[in-house]
Amino acid sequence: MTATTTVREEGIKDAIRARLHQAGQRFTPEREALVDILLDAHKAVTPQELYEAAKTRARVGLTTAYRILETLTSIGYCQVILLDGELRYSICRPTHHHHLVCTECKRVDEFAACTLDGASVGGFTPTSHRVEIFGICEDCQGAI
Ligand SMILES: [Zn+2]
Ligand SMILES: [Zn+2]
Numbered sequence: 001m002t003a004t005t006t007v008r009e010e011g012i013k014d015a016i017r018a019r020l021h022q023a024g025q026r027f028t029p030e031r032e033a034l035v036d037i038l039l040d041a042h043k044a045v046t047p048q049e050l051y052e053a054a055k056t057r058a059r060v061g062l063t064t065a066y067r068i069l070e071t072l073t074s075i076g077y078c079q080v081i082l083l084d085g086e087l088r089y090s091i092c093r094p095t096h097h098h099h100l101v102c103t104e105c106k107r108v109d110e111f112a113a114c115t116l117d118g119a120s121v122g123g124f125t126p127t128s129h130r131v132e133i134f135g136i137c138e139d140c141q142g143a144i
């Protein structure tokens, strides 16, 4: 898939720091450690998984893990994905994109090409949309 990108290489941490600052919040070392884990993970995680992954690297509680995910979501750098009845969080750039979600490893790729802009039905005026395409990623297909 050539149209996918990852969020890692695009200075996303600086952008998050700036947005948090605007919102009157600090990018503490604990928060930064959690964001690093989210970026490295390259997949949608539950707060519990984030907390488990953070334990070895930083002194972070489960509440802090929940809070950073909520904060990132509120500033537009995280999206909630419902997968197998579980809410998972994927770190994201705030620009419009769709998601390709692997149901095996929970990997999330961004798919920027959008053909839905301006789609409308009858008198309905669309203002936004979200697209999540579920499937099996290349790596997991290789493992089957
Ligand atoms: Zn995304
Ligand atoms: Zn996969």
Ligand SMILES: [Zn+2]
Residues within 6 Å of the ligand: 096, 097, 098, 113, 114, 115, 116, 117, 129, 131
């Ligand atoms: Zn779209």
